[in-house]
Amino acid sequence: MTAFVPVSLDALPAGAGRLAFVRRILRNPASAVPSEIAESRVYAPSFAKGAFAYVADADVLETVLVERPGDFPKATIDERILRPIFRDGLLLAEGEDWRWKRRLAAPVFSPAAMRGFLPEIVAPFAALTGRWTPSGATVTADISDAMKTATLAVIDRLLFAGRSDIDPERIKRHVDDYLDPVTWVVAYAMLRLPDWTPFPGRGKLLRARDAVRALLADFVRRRRAGPADVDDVCNRLLAAADPQSGRTLTDADMVDMLLTLISAGHETSANALTWAVYCLAEMPQTQERLIAEIDREVGSDPIDQPAVSRLVAVRAFLLETMRLFPPAPGLSRRTLRPETLGGIDLPAGAAVMIPVYAVHRHPHYWERPQVFDLDRFTEGREAAIRRTVYLPFGAGPRICVGGTLAMLEMTAGLATLLQRVRFLTVPGAAEPQLQHRVTLRPRHRLAARVEPRRDRPAAGHPLRVNAPANDVAAAGRRVPE
Numbered sequence: 001m002t003a004f005v006p007v008s009l010d011a012l013p014a015g016a017g018r019l020a021f022v023r024r025i026l027r028n029p030a031s032a033v034p035s036e037i038a039e040s041r042v043y044a045p046s047f048a049k050g051a052f053a054y055v056a057d058a059d060v061l062e063t064v065l066v067e068r069p070g071d072f073p074k075a076t077i078d079e080r081i082l083r084p085i086f087r088d089g090l091l092l093a094e095g096e097d098w099r100w101k102r103r104l105a106a107p108v109f110s111p112a113a114m115r116g117f118l119p120e121i122v123a124p125f126a127a128l129t130g131r132w133t134p135s136g137a138t139v140t141a142d143i144s145d146a147m148k149t150a151t152l153a154v155i156d157r158l159l160f161a162g163r164s165d166i167d168p169e170r171i172k173r174h175v176d177d178y179l180d181p182v183t184w185v186v187a188y189a190m191l192r193l194p195d196w197t198p199f200p201g202r203g204k205l206l207r208a209r210d211a212v213r214a215l216l217a218d219f220v221r222r223r224r225a226g227p228a229d230v231d232d233v234c235n236r237l238l239a240a241a242d243p244q245s246g247r248t249l250t251d252a253d254m255v256d257m258l259l260t261l262i263s264a265g266h267e268t269s270a271n272a273l274t275w276a277v278y279c280l281a282e283m284p285q286t287q288e289r290l291i292a293e294i295d296r297e298v299g300s301d302p303i304d305q306p307a308v309s310r311l312v313a314v315r316a317f318l319l320e321t322m323r324l325f326p327p328a329p330g331l332s333r334r335t336l337r338p339e340t341l342g343g344i345d346l347p348a349g350a351a352v353m354i355p356v357y358a359v360h361r362h363p364h365y366w367e368r369p370q371v372f373d374l375d376r377f378t379e380g381r382e383a384a385i386r387r388t389v390y391l392p393f394g395a396g397p398r399i400c401v402g403g404t405l406a407m408l409e410m411t412a413g414l415a416t417l418l419q420r421v422r423f424l425t426v427p428g429a430a431e432p433q434l435q436h437r438v439t440l441r442p443r444h445r446l447a448a449r450v451e452p453r454r455d456r457p458a459a460g461h462p463l464r465v466n467a468p469a470n471d472v473a474a475a476g477r478r479v480p481e
């Protein structure tokens with residue numbers, strides 16, 4: 001037996017200096033994590049001089065994220081990158097301002113609330129397969145683009161009832177323009193340069209920020225004035241109140257909230273699903289295992305909530321994909337007062353860098369960390385994984401409020417695709433490269449061949465599929481089991 005080792009990022013070589021570090025931050029921030037972190041788990045390069053430290057230690061992360069989150073607010077980096085556009089949305093709000101907004105938003109995103117949206121969540125994925133294979137032929141498809149289209153359509157249907165009174169594509173383009181030169185902001189923040197320091201693309205960034213906020217402000221005004229009988233997340237948020245104070249969201253709060261939700265809520269899932277297709281195409285045996293589960297548990301019926309909870313291998317596959325390709329590969333916090341973390345002294349105001357990508361592949365916490373093994377998350381083994389060692393959705397009170405929606409969307413979405421098609425590698429295609437730009441995505445668009453399934457069970461008649469003996473797709477590195 002061989003096991004699949006997907007593509008990975010190189011860490012910053014041991015002993016690298018400030019210049020090499022800054023180059024990597026500008027090119028690919030997740031690859032700037034010093035390789036010393038494999039030994040030390042809490043590490044500050046000598047040139048950091050109290051400005052920042054990388055923390056990949058589960059106990060220290062427990063302190064920072066779970067036990068004392070109030071002492072470690074979001075870092076200046078997040079503030080400088082995201083605050084100008086998302087302002088006081090849920091992602092960046094702090095203290096009591098965050099608490100009341102989280103109390104208000106949590107029920108809107110609860111598992112019970114999200115379940116009702118399942119048909120809206122599944123529809124864009126079913127539509128994808130129709131577009132890919134109208135004539136029943138095998139085609140080469142742009143998976144990166146397809147997944148973005150599907151997840152943006154999900155957000156459009158959930159947030160705005162898909163009523164075309166706002167154009168989510170336009171919002172996304174503005175947010176992309178805003179985030180394009182973002183690595184400059186990361187580098188400047190880590191080096192503590194003032195935020196007026198010029199960089200290429202600053203003018204475009206400011207124009208995109210103003211345009212997108214104006215667009216949403218106009219939409220919120222129209223929605224507030226319009227009928228409240230449309231049942232979508234936007235109207236649920238407009239009607240929601242903090243259960244403790246009774247406070248409701250103002251128009252400005254709604255702009256912050258919607259912009260945050262659109263941005264946090266689609267590119268993350270799109271990237272996870274894109275990497276999932278890459279892994280499926282490389283592992284035909286694993287793909288057949290998922291197809292067999294889907295055929296057995298759901299057949300060709302539409303995916304409903306009871307079906308989602310029976311798709312344990314599909315879920316485990318997605319969790320393992322997000323271990324190797326965390327959509328948010330780096331989080332950050334800052335110290336409010338002097339702290340000693342893992343033996344390293346940090347002054348007040350230092351950045352605590354949480355290299356989620358490196359934690360997810362850390363040899364101290366994971367056996368054969370580079371190998372794709374979905375059984376890490378099956379048969380109760382998931383329970384043994386510490387919450388600060390597996391962090392795709394973060395940990396502690398600031399954990400992703402859309403986590404339930406994301407897992408529902410990705411499980412039901414992938415199952416809907418695999419009911420209809422198989423994914424195959426494109427012969428001769430180069431291996432994808434990882435690129436960190438807020439989220440972790442393939443540097444170039446990822447393509448796969450999409451083959452319509454001719455062995456689909458008839459509705460209500462599950463069919464068993466014979467799996468090939470081994471994971472033997474063309475590309476990718478293999479290691480002995």
Ligand code: HEM
Pocket residue numbers: 090091092102260261262264265266268269272326327328331332391392393394395397398399400401402403405406
């Ligand atoms: C695979 C999909 C997703 C991933 C990997 C992901 C990841 C994360 C992570 C790591 C955080 C914590 C950030 C930190 O601690 O600094 C977070 C927070 C957040 N996410 Fe997600 N997310 C996903 C999907 C979604 C969706 C679908 C939504 C909503 C539509 C959403 C909305 C948010 C919001 C509002 C926060 C801030 C929560 C707070 O601070 O209270 N996310 N997400």
